[in-house]
Amino acid sequence: MREVTVVVLPGDGIGPEVVAEALRAVELVATDADLSITWRGELMGGCSIDAHGTALTDEVLAACQAADAVLLGAVGGPKWDTTDPNKPRPEQGLLELRAGMELFANLRPVKPLEALWDASPLRRERIAGTDLLVVRELTGGIYFGARGREGDRAFDTCEYTRAEIERVAEVAFVAAAGRRGKVTSVDKANVLESSRLWREVVTEVGTRHPRIELDHILVDNAAMQLVNRPADFDVIVTENMFGDILSDEAAMITGSIGLLPSASLGIGTVGLYEPVHGSAPDIAGKGWANPMATVLSAAMMLRYSLGAPEAAGRLETAVSETLNQGARGRDLGGKLGTREIGDRLVTLIGR
Ligand code: IPM
Numbered sequence: 001m002r003e004v005t006v007v008v009l010p011g012d013g014i015g016p017e018v019v020a021e022a023l024r025a026v027e028l029v030a031t032d033a034d035l036s037i038t039w040r041g042e043l044m045g046g047c048s049i050d051a052h053g054t055a056l057t058d059e060v061l062a063a064c065q066a067a068d069a070v071l072l073g074a075v076g077g078p079k080w081d082t083t084d085p086n087k088p089r090p091e092q093g094l095l096e097l098r099a100g101m102e103l104f105a106n107l108r109p110v111k112p113l114e115a116l117w118d119a120s121p122l123r124r125e126r127i128a129g130t131d132l133l134v135v136r137e138l139t140g141g142i143y144f145g146a147r148g149r150e151g152d153r154a155f156d157t158c159e160y161t162r163a164e165i166e167r168v169a170e171v172a173f174v175a176a177a178g179r180r181g182k183v184t185s186v187d188k189a190n191v192l193e194s195s196r197l198w199r200e201v202v203t204e205v206g207t208r209h210p211r212i213e214l215d216h217i218l219v220d221n222a223a224m225q226l227v228n229r230p231a232d233f234d235v236i237v238t239e240n241m242f243g244d245i246l247s248d249e250a251a252m253i254t255g256s257i258g259l260l261p262s263a264s265l266g267i268g269t270v271g272l273y274e275p276v277h278g279s280a281p282d283i284a285g286k287g288w289a290n291p292m293a294t295v296l297s298a299a300m301m302l303r304y305s306l307g308a309p310e311a312a313g314r315l316e317t318a319v320s321e322t323l324n325q326g327a328r329g330r331d332l333g334g335k336l337g338t339r340e341i342g343d344r345l346v347t348l349i350g351r
């Protein structure tokens, strides 16, 4: 048996509910994958603010840095919402974790199942064949630049270095090589200097990957093309904030944000895995949340950090079969609750 440690950060809102189902599912496939997993539960986000006055303590960051992987539910909620720059916010924990673990590449695959094509706000013929991957730069740009307030003025700065762009572009090209061989780089090079550097560096990295087709589009156009012709995209690579916005937009193509996983990766194999959806405070504690996005995130964890691609495949197949059999959570207009969806997955996995 390979012994691995996974730090679990259930977080706030529906986080603990969806994470519980993912752990059940992973435990079922771990033994066959020769994995003995030690789950180490920790506080991060609003729950940590309540307990320690900060969204991420040094101890929890150190535990995450030392782990083989981190599985996160969601953070945030109205309880901690504030515009006061001196008050702690749950999201700070997530940002500090991304920076502290140097997780510079965020992977968000979007592949709507045929069984769900009618759940999408887009027409069937638009989404047919959509299978894209957003590679979002995660530790630079306006999220981490200098910011502040001076009297009636506030500012946030967007900065990128060549090295930061290069390493995330490399991730995108490597991903494209294992897919349909196409990278679309999204920027705002007609206005922003950081985008002009972005475009230059991505082009250079592209010359090292001559088999991969590369095109550049402006972010406003990308937002439009994503709903107009989503099936034309393969890998989309973009800077932090554009990626934040475009990945939510791309998520909606599937009809539900309750299905989308994400992986945040750095240089080595340690990664952070979390559903793309948030903490959904309006339904927290009701047992209504769809755990599929978290189960699929756990599958990405098995594949990228724990070296268990077959186990990952079993979880992914269970999710798609469950949906193909007509199981629908409330996110898709159905009635199944968190636990019931978890039960169906467990039944399929155990078969
Ligand atoms: C995401 C979220 C975060 C982000 C928030 C919670 C800070 O929207 O992971 O996409 O903006 O990166």
Ligand code: MG
Pocket: 244, 245, 248
């Ligand atoms: Mg977001």
